[in-house]
Amino acid sequence: MKGITHFLVGVATASCFPLAVRSAYDDKSYLILLGGLFGIMSDTLDFKFARYFWKHDYRVRITEDNLDPAAAAETIAKAIDEAAATGRPVRVKLDILRFSTNYYRTYAVMIDDRKKQVSCVIGPLKTMSHCMGRGENMPGEESKKRAVEKDGPIAVLEKFAKEAPALPNSMPVPTRGHIASFKADVNNTYYSDAEVGIFSGPDFEFIPQKDGRVRIDFIPWHRRWTHSITLGLLMGPIGFALFADWGALFAGNLAAFANPFAVNAFFISILAFWAHVFVDQTGHLGSNLFPPWTKFRSLGWRWCTSASPFPNLMVNYISAAIILWNMNAFAPTPVFTPPWAAGIPGGFTNMTYCILSLLNYVGVVIVLPLLFLYAIVLLYRHIYYKSRSIRLEEAFSGEDWAGGGGDM
Amino acid sequence: MEFAFVMQCCLVALVGVAVAAVFSMIPGLHIYNVIAFTMLLAFAAIDLFKAMDPLLTTCFIMGMVVGFAVLFTVSSQFFQPCDDSFRSMMLPHERFLYEGRGFEAVMLGGFGSLIALLLIAGVFPFVTGAIGLLRELIRPHIYWILGLVSLFILISEWPKDHGVGKTVGQRLRDGWGQLGMGLFVFAAAAVLGMFVFYNTIIPVQSAFQSLMPVFIGLFALSSQIMTVISRAKIPPQHYASSVDAATHDVARGALTGVVAGMFSSLTPGLTPGPALLMSAHATASAGDKQFIIGGGAARVLYYIGALVLFFMPDVYMRRGGAAINISLFFVPETTEQYYLISGIIALAGAASMAILPLFARMCGAITQKVDFRHISLGSMVLLTAIVWGVTGWRGVVMMLVATALGLVPNFWHTRRIPLLAVLLVPVSLNMAGVGSKVAIWLGFR
Numbered sequence: 001m002k003g004i005t006h007f008l009v010g011v012a013t014a015s016c017f018p019l020a021v022r023s024a025y026d027d028k029s030y031l032i033l034l035g036g037l038f039g040i041m042s043d044t045l046d047f048k049f050a051r052y053f054w055k056h057d058y059r060v061r062i063t064e065d066n067l068d069p070a071a072a073a074e075t076i077a078k079a080i081d082e083a084a085a086t087g088r089p090v091r092v093k094l095d096i097l098r099f100s101t102n103y104y105r106t107y108a109v110m111i112d113d114r115k116k117q118v119s120c121v122i123g124p125l126k127t128m129s130h131c132m133g134r135g136e137n138m139p140g141e142e143s144k145k146r147a148v149e150k151d152g153p154i155a156v157l158e159k160f161a162k163e164a165p166a167l168p169n170s171m172p173v174p175t176r177g178h179i180a181s182f183k184a185d186v187n188n189t190y191y192s193d194a195e196v197g198i199f200s201g202p203d204f205e206f207i208p209q210k211d212g213r214v215r216i217d218f219i220p221w222h223r224r225w226t227h228s229i230t231l232g233l234l235m236g237p238i239g240f241a242l243f244a245d246w247g248a249l250f251a252g253n254l255a256a257f258a259n260p261f262a263v264n265a266f267f268i269s270i271l272a273f274w275a276h277v278f279v280d281q282t283g284h285l286g287s288n289l290f291p292p293w294t295k296f297r298s299l300g301w302r303w304c305t306s307a308s309p310f311p312n313l314m315v316n317y318i319s320a321a322i323i324l325w326n327m328n329a330f331a332p333t334p335v336f337t338p339p340w341a342a343g344i345p346g347g348f349t350n351m352t353y354c355i356l357s358l359l360n361y362v363g364v365v366i367v368l369p370l371l372f373l374y375a376i377v378l379l380y381r382h383i384y385y386k387s388r389s390i391r392l393e394e395a396f397s398g399e400d401w402a403g404g405g406g407d408m
Numbered sequence: 409m410e411f412a413f414v415m416q417c418c419l420v421a422l423v424g425v426a427v428a429a430v431f432s433m434i435p436g437l438h439i440y441n442v443i444a445f446t447m448l449l450a451f452a453a454i455d456l457f458k459a460m461d462p463l464l465t466t467c468f469i470m471g472m473v474v475g476f477a478v479l480f481t482v483s484s485q486f487f488q489p490c491d492d493s494f495r496s497m498m499l500p501h502e503r504f505l506y507e508g509r510g511f512e513a514v515m516l517g518g519f520g521s522l523i524a525l526l527l528i529a530g531v532f533p534f535v536t537g538a539i540g541l542l543r544e545l546i547r548p549h550i551y552w553i554l555g556l557v558s559l560f561i562l563i564s565e566w567p568k569d570h571g572v573g574k575t576v577g578q579r580l581r582d583g584w585g586q587l588g589m590g591l592f593v594f595a596a597a598a599v600l601g602m603f604v605f606y607n608t609i610i611p612v613q614s615a616f617q618s619l620m621p622v623f624i625g626l627f628a629l630s631s632q633i634m635t636v637i638s639r640a641k642i643p644p645q646h647y648a649s650s651v652d653a654a655t656h657d658v659a660r661g662a663l664t665g666v667v668a669g670m671f672s673s674l675t676p677g678l679t680p681g682p683a684l685l686m687s688a689h690a691t692a693s694a695g696d697k698q699f700i701i702g703g704g705a706a707r708v709l710y711y712i713g714a715l716v717l718f719f720m721p722d723v724y725m726r727r728g729g730a731a732i733n734i735s736l737f738f739v740p741e742t743t744e745q746y747y748l749i750s751g752i753i754a755l756a757g758a759a760s761m762a763i764l765p766l767f768a769r770m771c772g773a774i775t776q777k778v779d780f781r782h783i784s785l786g787s788m789v790l791l792t793a794i795v796w797g798v799t800g801w802r803g804v805v806m807m808l809v810a811t812a813l814g815l816v817p818n819f820w821h822t823r824r825i826p827l828l829a830v831l832l833v834p835v836s837l838n839m840a841g842v843g844s845k846v847a848i849w850l851g852f853r
Contacts, residue, residue: 004689007560024548028840030555040563047566048587052579095572101492102503128497129696136694165695199568309660309692316690327545335545384656 001279003040005312005319009279010039010272012319012326019264021330027261034239034265038272041235042280045226054221056093056203057082062122064097064105069120069178072109072196076118076204077180083206083214084184091220096201099125103167106131108160110153110193111216113186114145119153122176123195124166131197135307137164139392144192147392153179156392157193163390189299190218190284207296215296218285223297227280227287232273239269279315280306310377314370321366325358338364409744414751417467421752424471425759429767432479435487435635436628436787439476439711440729441794443469444617447733448798462738463745467752470715473730474756477711478521479767481703485517486510486645486771487780488631491638496568496586496821500696501703508646513700514768515651516661518761520704523662524669525757528713529750532720536746540722543674551839553675557682558594558832561825564685565590568821586821593816594826597626598833599850600813605834606847609806614799616732619831621795621803625810626827628791633811634818635784642780645772653697661701664693668702669709673717676727677835680710681825712753719746 001009014020014035023029058079060072072094079090097105106123138160139147147156154177161171187209194202205220225231240258243265248256277287286300304311328334329348337347338360344353431442450457450465457465481501490502498506504513532539546553567583600622610618668687672678684706687693693702711730717723718731719740726735740746774783795803810830817824837843847853 002689002692003564004560004686007563008690011556021549024552028551028842030552030840032552033555033559036556036559037563044563048583052583053576101495102498102506127503127696129500129694129699133694307692307694309694312690312692324542324545327549331545331548336541380656384654 001283001306001315002312003043005315006040006043006276006279007036008039008316008319008323009275010035010037012322013039013272013275014268015323015326017264017268018330019260020268021326022332023261025332029243029261031243031261031264031268034242034268035272038235038239038269039276041273042223042227042231042276046222050224050226051200051221054091054203056091058090058092059095060092061095062097062105062107064099067105067107067122067172067176069107069122069176070180072107073118073120073178073180076109076111077182079204080118080182080184080186080206080214080216083208084212087208089205089207092204092206094196094201094203096196096198102127103170104128104131104197106161106166106195106197108157108193108195110148110157111186111188112148112153112192113188114149116182116184116186117153118180118182119157120178120180121154121157121161122172123157123161125170126166126197128198130165130167131195132307134160134164134195134197135305137389139389141191143392148192159392160193160195160390185213186216187213188216189286189297190216194218217297223280223285223287225288225291227277227289228291229274229277229289230291230293232270232277235269235273236266239265282311310373310380314373317369317373318366321361325361325365329354409748413461413463414748416464417748417752418755420464420468421471421474421756422759424468424473425475425756425763428472428475428760429479429763432476432767433483433771434787434790435483435784436624436632436791437480437794438623438628439472439480440733441620441624441791441798442472442476443730443733444620444798445794446472447736450737457737463748466734466738466749469730469734470749470752471756473711473715474525474753475760475763477708478518478525478757478760478764481517481707482514482764482768482771483783484631485514486642486768486775487783488635489638489640489642489780491634491640493639494634494818494821500699504696504700505642505645506640508643510642510645511647511765511768511772512651514764516653516697516700517704518764519651519653519658520661520665520701520706521708521764522757522761523658523701524665524705524708524713525753525761527666528709528716529754529757532713532716533747533750536720536722539674539717539720543717543723543725546674550675550677551836554677554832554836554839557675557678557686558829558836560686561682561828561832562591562594564689565823565826589816589820590822590826593813593822594829596813596816597827597829600810601830601832601834602837602843602847602850603852604806604830605838605843607852609802610799611802614803617798617803621799621807622810622830624791624795625807625812626814626830627824629788629807629811630814630818632784632788632791633815636781636788638781642775644776647769647772653701657695657697658701660691660693661698662705664688664691664698664702665705666709667691668706669713672706672710673714673727674725677831677839679828679831680706682828682832683710685825712757716746716749716753719749721746 014032020032023031058075060075062071076092079092083090099105103125106126108121108123110119158175203219205217207215209215240262244262245256245259280287281300282303283300283306284302286298288294288297328336338357340360341353341357346353348354431437485501489505490498501513504510565587567587573579573582604618604622608618664687668680668684672680672683714727715730717725717727721743795807834843837846
């Protein structure tokens with residue numbers, strides 16, 4: 001999911017702690033911010049630190065003077081076989097090719113696990129928006145595989161390059177494509193194709209498995225130890241330390257040291273961190289959940305991609321609704337009473353009031369709007385996506401509408 | 409309310425739109441500066457001002473705000489091309505100018521503005537209760553919401569390096585050079601904001617405009633300097649007879665803009681920039697067109713939507729420079745006044761939208777006849793004169809300090825959004841009740 005989604009889910013998690021919300025009325029603490037901070041902590045650690053420590057065995061750098069697709073395809077094929085032959089992981093980085101401030105020379109690679117081929121096609125110039133929007137034009141994986149079977153990978157990648165939004169007439173003529181072969185059996189854990197465009201470019205790690213196959217991990221430095229339940233436990237003491245009264249500790253007052261804010265901070269930090277791991281599990285990439293006991297990323301549930309607009313929108317909407325509910329429920333005097341609970345005395349101290357008002361709120365503020373949104377999604381799928389996505393087959397059904405927007 | 413009076417209100421609102429159109433020609437000039445200047449003139453001719461019905465002056469200011477909200481980005485669109493050597497990346501509307509599509513960018517932004525105007529004038533009157541409830545719900549929480557926005561600005565500064573360093577140290581240095589400067593800009597802007605709030609050097613008689621020199625320095629003057637030293641060339645512009653915008657682009661762009669506009673208009677201290685940043689992420693906005701349409705909607709909802717909350721029954725929220733200035737002489741009392749203001753917004757909005765294409769063509773034509781650097785140079789002189797006139801030489805000193813800080817993001821390829829810490833941090837800390845403690849700690853008290 002997107003960064004803001006993790007951020008809001010974290011805040012929503014924190015808002016479930018009454019002290020974090022009630023504090024707005026008396027202490028004015030910033031306790032609730034911990035939810036946002038630890039909600040996005042996993043990606044902060046990965047993208048601002050972990051990635052810089054990652055070492056590569058091969059680094060592919062294509063230049064505008066030498067737009068050679070063989071460099072990428074052959075290097076990847078070689079790395080796969082090297083991993084199988086040596087029994088050790090091999091890491092490859094594909095550098096981007098920045099043409100100017102506005103434009104990036106793109107190229108796409110595809111790993112076909114059935115034919116044991118790596119293909120690369122030099123693509124057109126694209127802006128950052130073009131690159132980020134590519135996923136919204138991509139057909140589903142199965143459709144892709146059928147087309148590769150029928151027309152070959154170069155033709156499919158060429159079609160993607162020509163039909164996805166890009167700077168017109170910027171693709172090299174004639175098309176520059178290359179197919180390299182490898183021998184090992186592979187287990188690809190991500191999409192079959194990836195475009196090299198913006199930011200720092202994708203990485204791959206080829207890891208020999210016990211069954212003899214080579215596992216292919218996309219951006220392997222991502223979602224390892226940083227996206228784990230284990231690390232989440234370590235966030236608790238950090239959150240606690242931020243709100244603990246250290247002066248009281250040195251004065252020997254343990255009760256003041258471990259004050260209610262610090263105790264709440266302990267749990268908020270852990271749960272907001274775990275919420276990130278949980279939400280990411282809905283995507284394709286998965287996470288390494290229990291290091292050091294587990295070594296690899298588990299596969300995600302593949303419900304959506306991180307860039308999919310509607311899942312992000314839905315989760316953000318639900319998060320905002322939860323925050324607003326908690327603002328009301330934990331206020332000294334609630335601002336509103338849902339109609340179903342009107343007339344029931346006792347307010348939120350009365351369980352019946354709580355349940356009825358919550359049911360009313362969930363029904364009207366969450367379920368109905370989301371059903372409406374889902375109806376729009378269906379409409380979007382049949383009208384927009386079907387008309388805009390790249391058609392590889394005559395009988396295109398519009399499946400996998402989320403597209404291959406990449407998972408982060 | 410008599411028909412003749414309503415007609416007078418409509419007339420002065422249209423005059424306000426015309427005044428805004430003239431001032432919108434000057435890139436970097438903010439309508440709040442113009443309103444402040446108007447108020448100075450009004451107070452100078454106090455007898456004449458007192459003789460007028462305050463609702464007439466209110467409608468005039470409303471016309472100015474509506475006209476400005478719709479038109480003010482047009483001059484920046486055409487007169488402030490971005491020199492790509494100072495940028496890590498270009499924003500979509502800047503790139504459109506280089507592709508000869510400046511007019512298209514203006515019209516796309518206009519779509520967003522139109523949707524926001526329809527919402528304010530056509531939907532708001534029916535949902536005042538809900539807006540009032542939302543306002544009541546979030547009011548005690550504004551301080552941490554601003555803290556949250558600040559935190560997101562800091563956290564969303566992701567590295568843009570290309571990771572080409574050979575060693576870990578080189579790669580960290582490449583990535584954190586830009587990241588670190590983003591954090592520095594945020595911290596420096598926050599300190600500057602605390603100084604302005606707690607120990608400003610602006611003379612007391614101009615204290616109501618103490619933020620003006622800082623904002624002009626951080627955002628307007630620094631941009632003008634970058635434009636003056638720019639070596640960019642503006643290509644001839646294409647004026648299409650229709651705009652290529654898919655329904656889903658308009659819908660998703662508008663959604664982004666509406667969320668950002670509502671968020672910023674209901675949250676004191678929050679401007680549309682950071683609200684749009686969060687909203688664009690939250691609604692998974694994608695592509696150039698959605699970005700531009702969202703910007704248009706967010707700006708209009710922020711400027712006009714925030715001001716209309718001042719007149720809205722169930723809300724009566726004084727938010728933003730225009731509302732503060734209006735509150736000096738007018739207190740809204742009746743629902744009838746709110747409906748009049750809604751009608752004025754619809755009228756002024758329609759007039760502004762009608763002017764928009766002509767205004768854009770005119771600005772586009774000017775770029776082919778007048779060197780844009782001269783326009784920015786003239787604008788710099790004018791802005792400096794306004795700051796000098798309103799706040800004296802001390803204001804100019806503040807402006808120069810802020811300008812120096814405003815230039816930093818350009819030279820380090822970071823975003824300009826951390827500069828908004830100048831407002832976000834002091835407002836948040838003050839609302840949390842710790843502003844003065846922090847000011848003492850910083851040595852400002």
